[in-house]
Amino acid sequence: MSVIMRVSKEKLAENRAALIDAASRLFREKGIDGVGVAEIARAAGLTHGALYAHFPSKDALVAAALEAGFGRSVAFMRRTVADRDPSFAGYVDFLLSSKMRDAVGNGCPMTASCSEVGRQGEEVSARFTEGLEGMAAAVEEAIGEGASTDERRKLGLATIAAYVGAIAIARGVETADPNLSEEVIEATRHLLKRVGSN
Amino acid sequence: MSVIMRVSKEKLAENRAALIDAASRLFREKGIDGVGVAEIARAAGLTHGALYAHFPSKDALVAAALEAGFGRSVAFMRRTVADRDPSFAGYVDFLLSSKMRDAVGNGCPMTASCSEVGRQGEEVSARFTEGLEGMAAAVEEAIGEGASTDERRKLGLATIAAYVGAIAIARGVETADPNLSEEVIEATRHLLKRVGSN
DNA sequence: TGTACATCAGTGAACGCGCGTTCACTGATGTAC
């Protein structure tokens, strides 16, 4: 077979991006412990050996995938909410929806991996922390000026927490009880709107 | 070596309980995909082969472990809150605390596995659903009679969602930012108390 | 601009290991007489 070695700088960057994209998607779909490096490399059109030319370990790839996933996710959220209803209620509607629950592979890394990151390395925890701050900051900015800085910060963080729990639970119960899945999302959206309007 | 076969009915029940206990603890500590059946059997003082005399598959063991974990977890919550402050605020204080975050191995199965159950089988989803209903019911009962049945149900579910998200996130960011970990719990506790007192 | 050559991204075989599951076998327990 004709094997192509030593690739152009352009192709190198492309391959790296493909690895991160594939990892990001597969980790969200199957869990961090649920995908192997070989499957990720294959999905990126490479062999597993090549992965180690880009990342020193699977943990480093997890961190890179998390960072990329959050970057895309936060940007998409800001853009969508800005176009639709750039208020706190707009964020609540965006975050607490069945569309959000169904977006697993290209959804938010936080809802997909929340109960797994606590068991990963330091680098992963650091990227997860940045992701949380990024999401909370976006929500905070949309909270009315009536609230104090402290109140806004608290509401921003608590909104993300409620969102993550609701979507993760909604995914967990969906197979057994689709109605309950909707109910959890609706109940959490209701609670947040009640608080948002003081 | 002197190998003991065919065990008494008493020992049989003991072994089954030991398997479920070990599985329940290890799944919470290391994740469902993070522990193998051999490790669980070893922790229960058995070999992996014996596990299949009790459960047809790992998935069935996961379901049994989830059921047992929720049973114990809900009972402990009810007892503790009843002794301390049997109000909605009492539940919020119990659920949103750093003690809850630190109780991983013997804590709540929901916070430990929320982002993993969506990828398991039907039986697991069913047990997870029952666990959610059990926790929400306990919280609902403590909500003041001023609220309508619908409002109480909604607040019960949303409280569990917020709790699960906050504790899972608090665990995820703890390594990288312990202060933020506390902040998320505190912010969520604050939000829920604000809503609870209307 | 043309030539010689060092670099290094990617390949694919191999490392030791653990995974979930199966199964022939064992022998104390529990039962039938």
Next chain:
DNA sequence: TGTACATCAGTGAACGCGCGTTCACTGATGTAC
């Protein structure tokens, strides 16, 4: 109550497979002259 024997929980070797990681090798790219 005593004896004969069927049951079946538990053992441990084995199944095929995938895991994360390493490494000798390849050869087009990019660079130095």
